[in-house]
Amino acid sequence: MGRPPCCDKIGVKKGPWTPEEDIILVSYIQQHGPGNWRAVPSNTGLLRCSKSCRLRWTNYLRPGIKRGNFTEHEEKIIIHLQALLGNRWAAIASYLPERTDNDIKNYWNTHLRKKLKKLQGNDENSTTSSSSQSDFSKGQWERRLQTDIHMAKKALCDALSLDKSDHSPANPISPILAQQPVQGSSSYASSAENISKLLQNWMKNSPKPSQLSRADSENTQSSFNNNLSIGSGSGSSLSPSEGTISATTPEGFDSLFSESCNAFTPENNAIFQVESKPNLNAENEFLFQVESKSSLEESQVPLTLLEKWLFDDAINAPAQEELMGIGMGLGLSANFF
DNA sequence: AACACAAGCAACCGCCACCTC
DNA sequence: AGAGGTGGCGGTTGCTTGTGT
Numbered sequence: 001m002g003r004p005p006c007c008d009k010i011g012v013k014k015g016p017w018t019p020e021e022d023i024i025l026v027s028y029i030q031q032h033g034p035g036n037w038r039a040v041p042s043n044t045g046l047l048r049c050s051k052s053c054r055l056r057w058t059n060y061l062r063p064g065i066k067r068g069n070f071t072e073h074e075e076k077i078i079i080h081l082q083a084l085l086g087n088r089w090a091a092i093a094s095y096l097p098e099r100t101d102n103d104i105k106n107y108w109n110t111h112l113r114k115k116l117k118k119l120q121g122n123d124e125n126s127t128t129s130s131s132s133q134s135d136f137s138k139g140q141w142e143r144r145l146q147t148d149i150h151m152a153k154k155a156l157c158d159a160l161s162l163d164k165s166d167h168s169p170a171n172p173i174s175p176i177l178a179q180q181p182v183q184g185s186s187s188y189a190s191s192a193e194n195i196s197k198l199l200q201n202w203m204k205n206s207p208k209p210s211q212l213s214r215a216d217s218e219n220t221q222s223s224f225n226n227n228l229s230i231g232s233g234s235g236s237s238l239s240p241s242e243g244t245i246s247a248t249t250p251e252g253f254d255s256l257f258s259e260s261c262n263a264f265t266p267e268n269n270a271i272f273q274v275e276s277k278p279n280l281n282a283e284n285e286f287l288f289q290v291e292s293k294s295s296l297e298e299s300q301v302p303l304t305l306l307e308k309w310l311f312d313d314a315i316n317a318p319a320q321e322e323l324m325g326i327g328m329g330l331g332l333s334a335n336f337f
Numbered sequence: 338a339a340c341a342c343a344a345g346c347a348a349c350c351g352c353c354a355c356c357t358c
Numbered sequence: 359a360g361a362g363g364t365g366g367c368g369g370t371t372g373c374t375t376g377t378g379t
Contacts, residue, residue, distance in 0.1 A: 014348080014349075015347095015348075015349095015373090016347070016348075016373085017347090017348090035365090037364080038363085038364065038365090049349090050364085050365090051350090051364095051366095052348075052349075054365070054366085055347090055348070055349085056347095058366090059347080059348085087368065088367085088368085089367075089368065090366075090368085101366095101367075101368085102346085102347080102348085102368095103346090105368075105369085106345075106346055106347085107346095109345095109346095109369095110344065110345055110346075111345090
Protein backbone atom coordinates (compact mmCIF):
# COMPACT_ATOMS: atom_id res chain seq x y z
CA MET A 1 0.00 0.00 0.00
CA GLY A 2 2.92 2.32 0.47
CA ARG A 3 3.55 4.97 3.04
CA PRO A 4 0.88 7.27 4.27
CA PRO A 5 1.03 10.78 2.90
CA CYS A 6 3.48 13.13 4.53
CA CYS A 7 0.66 15.21 5.88
CA ASP A 8 -3.03 15.16 6.35
CA LYS A 9 -4.48 15.76 2.94
CA ILE A 10 -7.63 17.22 4.39
CA GLY A 11 -7.33 20.95 4.80
CA VAL A 12 -3.98 21.13 3.10
CA LYS A 13 -3.80 23.91 0.59
CA LYS A 14 -2.37 23.20 -2.82
CA GLY A 15 -1.44 25.24 -5.79
CA PRO A 16 0.57 28.43 -6.16
CA TRP A 17 1.91 30.14 -3.10
CA THR A 18 0.66 33.57 -2.14
CA PRO A 19 2.91 36.41 -1.00
CA GLU A 20 1.45 36.15 2.47
CA GLU A 21 2.36 32.51 2.70
CA ASP A 22 5.84 33.24 1.47
CA ILE A 23 6.32 35.91 4.09
CA ILE A 24 5.16 33.62 6.83
CA LEU A 25 7.47 30.87 5.67
CA VAL A 26 10.46 33.15 5.20
CA SER A 27 10.06 34.78 8.56
CA TYR A 28 9.76 31.43 10.24
CA ILE A 29 12.88 30.13 8.58
CA GLN A 30 14.71 33.28 9.51
CA GLN A 31 13.94 32.56 13.09
CA HIS A 32 14.48 28.84 13.14
CA GLY A 33 16.55 28.07 10.12
CA PRO A 34 15.66 25.55 7.45
CA GLY A 35 14.99 22.05 8.59
CA ASN A 36 12.43 20.26 10.71
CA TRP A 37 9.97 20.84 7.92
CA ARG A 38 7.38 18.72 9.55
CA ALA A 39 7.01 21.32 12.26
CA VAL A 40 6.72 24.22 9.86
CA PRO A 41 3.03 23.97 8.96
CA SER A 42 1.93 23.55 12.53
CA ASN A 43 4.22 26.25 13.89
CA THR A 44 3.40 28.77 11.23
CA GLY A 45 -0.23 28.00 10.71
CA LEU A 46 0.37 27.51 7.04
CA LEU A 47 -2.12 25.15 5.51
CA ARG A 48 0.62 23.55 3.53
CA CYS A 49 2.25 20.19 3.50
CA SER A 50 5.74 20.10 5.00
CA LYS A 51 7.10 18.99 1.69
CA SER A 52 5.47 21.89 -0.02
CA CYS A 53 7.08 24.27 2.46
CA ARG A 54 10.48 22.75 1.91
CA LEU A 55 10.09 22.84 -1.83
CA ARG A 56 8.93 26.42 -1.81
CA TRP A 57 11.90 27.38 0.28
CA THR A 58 14.55 25.48 -1.61
CA ASN A 59 13.28 26.38 -5.04
CA TYR A 60 12.14 29.97 -4.68
CA LEU A 61 12.56 31.62 -1.31
CA ARG A 62 16.05 30.51 -0.47
CA PRO A 63 18.45 33.45 -0.77
CA GLY A 64 20.90 33.57 -3.59
CA ILE A 65 18.71 32.00 -6.20
CA LYS A 66 19.11 33.40 -9.64
CA ARG A 67 16.09 33.32 -11.85
CA GLY A 68 15.60 34.00 -15.47
CA ASN A 69 17.57 33.07 -18.53
CA PHE A 70 20.41 30.67 -18.33
CA THR A 71 23.71 31.88 -19.66
CA GLU A 72 25.68 30.00 -22.23
CA HIS A 73 28.18 29.11 -19.58
CA GLU A 74 25.48 27.65 -17.43
CA GLU A 75 24.03 25.78 -20.37
CA LYS A 76 27.37 24.23 -21.12
CA ILE A 77 27.92 23.17 -17.57
CA ILE A 78 24.49 21.61 -17.44
CA ILE A 79 24.99 19.75 -20.69
CA HIS A 80 28.34 18.42 -19.69
CA LEU A 81 27.34 17.44 -16.22
CA GLN A 82 24.22 15.82 -17.54
CA ALA A 83 26.35 13.77 -19.88
CA LEU A 84 28.50 12.73 -16.99
CA LEU A 85 25.96 12.36 -14.23
CA GLY A 86 22.72 11.71 -16.03
CA ASN A 87 19.52 13.15 -14.65
CA ARG A 88 20.95 13.74 -11.24
CA TRP A 89 19.69 17.25 -11.05
CA ALA A 90 20.53 17.85 -7.46
CA ALA A 91 24.13 16.91 -8.13
CA ILE A 92 24.21 19.13 -11.17
CA ALA A 93 22.63 21.94 -9.22
CA SER A 94 25.37 21.72 -6.64
CA TYR A 95 27.69 23.12 -9.28
CA LEU A 96 25.32 25.93 -10.08
CA PRO A 97 24.52 27.19 -6.63
CA GLU A 98 22.32 29.97 -7.89
CA ARG A 99 20.12 27.53 -9.70
CA THR A 100 17.81 24.99 -8.20
CA ASP A 101 17.59 21.41 -9.28
CA ASN A 102 14.02 22.04 -10.33
CA ASP A 103 15.07 24.96 -12.46
CA ILE A 104 17.82 23.00 -14.10
CA LYS A 105 15.54 20.06 -14.65
CA ASN A 106 12.91 22.28 -16.23
CA TYR A 107 15.46 24.00 -18.37
CA TRP A 108 16.86 20.73 -19.53
CA ASN A 109 13.47 19.33 -20.36
CA THR A 110 12.22 22.40 -22.13
CA HIS A 111 15.31 23.75 -23.85
CA LEU A 112 18.44 21.69 -23.80
CA ARG A 113 17.01 18.31 -24.55
CA LYS A 114 15.37 19.64 -27.67
CA LYS A 115 18.51 21.37 -28.76
CA LEU A 116 20.61 18.29 -28.25
CA LYS A 117 18.07 16.12 -29.98
CA LYS A 118 18.14 18.39 -32.92
CA LEU A 119 21.89 18.34 -33.02
CA GLN A 120 22.07 14.60 -32.60
CA GLY A 121 19.70 14.30 -35.50
CA ASN A 122 22.05 16.35 -37.55
CA ASP A 123 24.98 14.26 -36.45
CA GLU A 124 23.25 11.06 -37.38
CA ASN A 125 22.63 12.35 -40.85
CA SER A 126 26.31 12.85 -41.39
CA THR A 127 27.67 9.83 -39.59
CA THR A 128 26.94 6.17 -39.16
CA SER A 129 26.07 6.66 -35.55
CA SER A 130 23.55 4.24 -34.18
CA SER A 131 22.66 6.30 -31.18
CA SER A 132 19.02 6.43 -32.08
CA GLN A 133 18.62 2.74 -31.54
CA SER A 134 17.00 2.02 -28.25
CA ASP A 135 18.16 -1.51 -27.68
CA PHE A 136 21.86 -1.72 -27.42
CA SER A 137 23.72 -4.88 -26.71
CA LYS A 138 25.88 -4.61 -23.67
CA GLY A 139 28.97 -4.01 -25.71
CA GLN A 140 27.26 -1.41 -27.77
CA TRP A 141 25.99 0.30 -24.70
CA GLU A 142 29.42 0.41 -23.15
CA ARG A 143 30.92 1.76 -26.33
CA ARG A 144 28.21 4.33 -26.53
CA LEU A 145 28.82 5.31 -22.95
CA GLN A 146 32.52 5.68 -23.51
CA THR A 147 31.87 7.75 -26.56
CA ASP A 148 29.50 9.92 -24.64
CA ILE A 149 31.99 10.32 -21.86
CA HIS A 150 34.68 11.24 -24.30
CA MET A 151 32.45 13.75 -25.98
CA ALA A 152 31.32 15.17 -22.70
CA LYS A 153 34.87 15.48 -21.54
CA LYS A 154 35.83 17.21 -24.71
CA ALA A 155 32.96 19.54 -24.52
CA LEU A 156 33.53 20.24 -20.88
CA CYS A 157 37.13 21.20 -21.42
CA ASP A 158 36.06 23.20 -24.38
CA ALA A 159 33.48 25.09 -22.48
CA LEU A 160 35.67 25.93 -19.58
CA SER A 161 38.70 26.83 -21.60
CA LEU A 162 36.62 29.06 -23.81
CA ASP A 163 34.94 30.70 -20.92
CA LYS A 164 38.18 31.41 -19.21
CA SER A 165 39.05 33.85 -21.89
CA ASP A 166 35.74 35.53 -21.46
CA HIS A 167 36.40 36.65 -17.96
CA SER A 168 38.86 39.06 -16.64
CA PRO A 169 41.54 37.50 -14.50
CA ALA A 170 41.08 40.43 -12.18
CA ASN A 171 37.79 38.96 -11.24
CA PRO A 172 38.49 35.71 -9.50
CA ILE A 173 34.86 35.13 -8.80
CA SER A 174 33.19 32.50 -10.87
CA PRO A 175 31.47 33.85 -13.91
CA ILE A 176 28.34 32.25 -12.65
CA LEU A 177 28.39 34.23 -9.50
CA ALA A 178 29.55 37.33 -11.26
CA GLN A 179 26.55 37.40 -13.47
CA GLN A 180 23.79 39.70 -12.51
CA PRO A 181 20.50 38.10 -11.70
CA VAL A 182 18.12 38.21 -14.54
CA GLN A 183 14.64 39.13 -13.70
CA GLY A 184 12.32 36.50 -14.94
CA SER A 185 8.71 36.74 -15.77
CA SER A 186 6.54 39.27 -14.12
CA SER A 187 4.37 36.82 -12.32
CA TYR A 188 4.62 36.71 -8.60
CA ALA A 189 5.72 33.18 -8.12
CA SER A 190 8.73 33.48 -10.34
CA SER A 191 10.15 36.61 -8.83
CA ALA A 192 12.38 36.12 -5.86
CA GLU A 193 13.08 39.80 -5.86
CA ASN A 194 9.46 40.50 -5.26
CA ILE A 195 9.54 38.24 -2.31
CA SER A 196 12.54 40.03 -0.96
CA LYS A 197 10.82 43.37 -1.35
CA LEU A 198 7.69 42.04 0.15
CA LEU A 199 9.61 40.80 3.09
CA GLN A 200 11.36 44.10 3.54
CA ASN A 201 8.12 46.02 3.40
CA TRP A 202 6.51 43.61 5.69
CA MET A 203 9.27 43.95 8.20
CA LYS A 204 9.04 47.71 8.04
CA ASN A 205 5.35 47.68 8.59
CA SER A 206 5.16 45.09 11.26
CA PRO A 207 8.41 44.91 13.18
CA LYS A 208 8.89 42.07 15.54
CA PRO A 209 12.06 42.97 17.38
CA SER A 210 12.21 39.85 19.42
CA GLN A 211 11.79 37.63 16.44
CA LEU A 212 13.39 39.43 13.58
CA SER A 213 16.13 41.47 15.15
CA ARG A 214 18.65 40.44 12.54
CA ALA A 215 16.38 41.25 9.70
CA ASP A 216 15.54 44.63 11.19
CA SER A 217 19.10 45.76 11.18
CA GLU A 218 20.12 44.21 7.93
CA ASN A 219 17.27 43.39 5.70
CA THR A 220 19.25 42.43 2.67
CA GLN A 221 19.59 39.22 0.80
CA SER A 222 23.16 38.87 1.88
CA SER A 223 22.36 39.21 5.52
CA PHE A 224 19.68 36.73 5.02
CA ASN A 225 22.29 34.45 3.58
CA ASN A 226 24.46 34.86 6.61
CA ASN A 227 21.68 34.04 8.94
CA LEU A 228 20.92 30.93 7.08
CA SER A 229 24.51 29.87 6.90
CA ILE A 230 24.37 29.59 10.64
CA GLY A 231 21.53 27.23 10.30
CA SER A 232 23.30 25.21 7.72
CA GLY A 233 26.34 24.90 9.85
CA SER A 234 24.46 23.51 12.74
CA GLY A 235 23.72 20.25 11.14
CA SER A 236 20.50 21.11 9.48
CA SER A 237 19.50 19.08 6.53
CA LEU A 238 20.38 21.42 3.77
CA SER A 239 20.61 20.20 0.26
CA PRO A 240 24.01 20.25 -1.40
CA SER A 241 23.12 23.43 -3.14
CA GLU A 242 22.50 25.25 0.06
CA GLY A 243 24.71 26.63 2.74
CA THR A 244 28.40 27.25 2.54
CA ILE A 245 28.87 25.51 -0.74
CA SER A 246 27.14 28.27 -2.58
CA ALA A 247 29.93 30.75 -2.06
CA THR A 248 32.76 28.56 -3.14
CA THR A 249 31.77 25.77 -5.37
CA PRO A 250 31.60 27.47 -8.74
CA GLU A 251 35.12 28.67 -8.42
CA GLY A 252 36.17 25.27 -7.29
CA PHE A 253 34.35 23.78 -10.17
CA ASP A 254 36.13 25.96 -12.65
CA SER A 255 39.51 25.32 -11.19
CA LEU A 256 38.86 21.65 -10.86
CA PHE A 257 37.83 21.21 -14.41
CA SER A 258 40.27 23.56 -15.98
CA GLU A 259 42.94 21.75 -14.06
CA SER A 260 41.53 18.49 -15.18
CA CYS A 261 41.64 19.59 -18.75
CA ASN A 262 45.31 20.37 -18.57
CA ALA A 263 46.74 17.62 -16.49
CA PHE A 264 44.94 14.67 -15.06
CA THR A 265 47.14 12.90 -12.62
CA PRO A 266 46.54 11.15 -9.37
CA GLU A 267 48.67 13.81 -7.73
CA ASN A 268 46.45 16.49 -9.02
CA ASN A 269 43.49 14.63 -7.82
CA ALA A 270 45.01 14.69 -4.39
CA ILE A 271 45.45 18.41 -4.73
CA PHE A 272 41.85 18.72 -5.70
CA GLN A 273 40.89 17.05 -2.53
CA VAL A 274 43.11 19.18 -0.35
CA GLU A 275 42.05 22.42 -1.91
CA SER A 276 38.44 21.69 -2.22
CA LYS A 277 37.53 19.45 0.58
CA PRO A 278 36.61 22.10 3.13
CA ASN A 279 33.87 23.19 0.85
CA LEU A 280 33.01 19.92 -0.68
CA ASN A 281 29.64 18.46 -0.27
CA ALA A 282 28.89 14.82 -0.69
CA GLU A 283 28.43 15.14 -4.40
CA ASN A 284 31.73 16.88 -4.93
CA GLU A 285 33.56 14.29 -2.97
CA PHE A 286 31.66 11.70 -4.82
CA LEU A 287 32.87 13.06 -8.10
CA PHE A 288 36.45 13.92 -7.38
CA GLN A 289 37.65 11.77 -4.62
CA VAL A 290 39.57 8.66 -5.50
CA GLU A 291 37.60 5.68 -4.43
CA SER A 292 38.48 4.66 -0.92
CA LYS A 293 35.39 3.24 0.64
CA SER A 294 34.88 -0.43 0.05
CA SER A 295 31.18 -0.38 0.78
CA LEU A 296 30.10 2.08 -1.80
CA GLU A 297 26.66 1.88 -3.14
CA GLU A 298 26.19 0.40 -6.54
CA SER A 299 25.05 3.65 -7.98
CA GLN A 300 28.43 5.14 -7.33
CA VAL A 301 30.37 2.56 -9.24
CA PRO A 302 29.63 3.87 -12.72
CA LEU A 303 30.89 7.28 -11.79
CA THR A 304 34.04 5.85 -10.38
CA LEU A 305 34.52 4.20 -13.70
CA LEU A 306 33.87 7.50 -15.35
CA GLU A 307 36.53 9.09 -13.26
CA LYS A 308 38.98 6.39 -14.10
CA TRP A 309 38.20 6.62 -17.75
CA LEU A 310 38.63 10.32 -17.65
CA PHE A 311 41.88 10.09 -15.80
CA ASP A 312 43.30 7.21 -17.79
CA ASP A 313 42.23 8.64 -21.06
CA ALA A 314 43.73 11.97 -20.26
CA ILE A 315 46.99 10.45 -19.19
CA ASN A 316 47.39 7.92 -21.93
CA ALA A 317 45.61 9.21 -24.95
CA PRO A 318 47.87 10.99 -27.42
CA ALA A 319 44.77 12.62 -28.73
CA GLN A 320 44.57 14.59 -25.56
CA GLU A 321 46.60 17.37 -27.08
CA GLU A 322 44.14 17.59 -29.84
CA LEU A 323 41.43 17.57 -27.29
CA MET A 324 42.90 20.54 -25.54
CA GLY A 325 43.71 22.33 -28.69
CA ILE A 326 41.69 23.66 -31.49
CA GLY A 327 40.24 20.36 -32.54
CA MET A 328 37.03 21.05 -30.73
CA GLY A 329 34.88 21.26 -33.74
CA LEU A 330 33.89 17.67 -33.31
CA GLY A 331 32.68 18.15 -29.80
CA LEU A 332 29.02 18.16 -29.13
CA SER A 333 28.88 21.55 -27.57
CA ALA A 334 31.12 23.04 -30.18
CA ASN A 335 28.38 22.30 -32.61
CA PHE A 336 25.84 23.12 -30.06
CA PHE A 337 26.93 26.69 -29.67
C1' DA B 338 -10.50 39.37 -32.10
C1' DA B 339 -10.95 34.73 -31.02
C1' DC B 340 -9.51 30.28 -30.87
C1' DA B 341 -6.15 26.41 -30.85
C1' DC B 342 -1.93 24.75 -29.97
C1' DA B 343 2.72 24.88 -27.95
C1' DA B 344 5.99 26.11 -24.56
C1' DG B 345 7.43 27.20 -19.99
C1' DC B 346 7.41 26.54 -15.31
C1' DA B 347 5.66 26.01 -10.48
C1' DA B 348 4.14 22.54 -7.80
C1' DC B 349 2.85 17.81 -6.63
C1' DC B 350 3.59 12.80 -6.17
C1' DG B 351 5.84 8.79 -4.97
C1' DC B 352 10.02 6.43 -4.18
C1' DC B 353 14.28 6.04 -1.75
C1' DA B 354 17.95 6.78 1.63
C1' DC B 355 19.19 8.12 5.93
C1' DC B 356 18.46 8.82 10.79
C1' DT B 357 16.60 7.88 15.26
C1' DC B 358 14.73 5.06 18.64
C1' DA C 359 18.55 -5.28 13.94
C1' DG C 360 14.63 -3.38 12.24
C1' DA C 361 10.67 -0.40 12.09
C1' DG C 362 9.02 4.13 11.59
C1' DG C 363 9.71 8.96 10.52
C1' DT C 364 11.67 12.55 7.80
C1' DG C 365 13.93 14.88 4.15
C1' DG C 366 15.70 14.69 -0.55
C1' DC C 367 15.28 13.66 -5.25
C1' DG C 368 13.52 12.83 -9.92
C1' DG C 369 9.50 12.28 -12.75
C1' DT C 370 5.30 14.11 -13.93
C1' DT C 371 1.28 17.07 -14.04
C1' DG C 372 -1.44 20.93 -14.87
C1' DC C 373 -1.89 25.82 -15.04
C1' DT C 374 -0.35 30.05 -17.26
C1' DT C 375 1.53 32.52 -20.93
C1' DG C 376 3.00 33.01 -25.64
C1' DT C 377 2.43 32.31 -30.56
C1' DG C 378 0.30 31.12 -34.78
C1' DT C 379 -3.82 30.89 -37.66
